[in-house]
Amino acid sequence: MRTYRFQGIPDSIAAAARESMKSPQYGHPAHAEVATGYGPCRQCLQTFRVGTEERLLFTYQPFSDPSALPAPGPVFIHREPCERYDGSALPQALRPLPLALESYGAGGMLLAQRRVGAVAFEAVLQQVFEPAEVRYVHLRNAEAGCFIARIDRQ
Numbered sequence: 158m159r160t161y162r163f164q165g166i167p168d169s170i171a172a173a174a175r176e177s178m179k180s181p182q183y184g185h186p187a188h189a190e191v192a193t194g195y196g197p198c199r200q201c202l203q204t205f206r207v208g209t210e211e212r213l214l215f216t217y218q219p220f221s222d223p224s225a226l227p228a229p230g231p232v233f234i235h236r237e238p239c240e241r242y243d244g245s246a247l248p249q250a251l252r253p254l255p256l257a258l259e260s261y262g263a264g265g266m267l268l269a270q271r272r273v274g275a276v277a278f279e280a281v282l283q284q285v286f287e288p289a290e291v292r293y294v295h296l297r298n299a300e301a302g303c304f305i306a307r308i309d310r311q
């Protein structure tokens with residue numbers, strides 16, 4: 158069975174946002190608040206403790222491919238430094254969330270979009286990665302639409 162790599166956003170981006178209180182890619186002001194929702198944090202890929210943990214909201218553009226059409230959107234990270242998630246499995250904290258997967262090919266071309274729904278996450282992931290032209294996959298929130306994490310073939 159194929160293995161995958163799930164990654165939070167780069168440490169450099171998260172650190173720059175915390176330090177400058179701005180979006181590192183766009184310069185818009187970042188917003189700090191006590192978490193009013195589960196998030197998750199895009200760096201450690203853990204959900205926020207609502208009402209207690211502080212989080213930072215800023216504009217993030219998830220495509221590293223320079224030929225991809227940029228897709229800036231709002232993301233949250235912990236206000237305090239946390240450890241970037243880099244692992245071969247979907248973090249347990251994300252399993253109960255409404256999830257969708259988007260596969261991209263060369264030049265950041267969108268190839269497929271699937272809601273995870275009632276089917277096992279791993280089965281949908283395997284299907285989405287099936288075509289050889291798929292280069293990487295974005296995990297998104299199926300309700301809010303925002304980017305959560307990037308997934309690559311290991």
Ligand SMILES: [Zn+2]
Nearest residue numbers: 198201235239
């Ligand atoms: Zn975090």
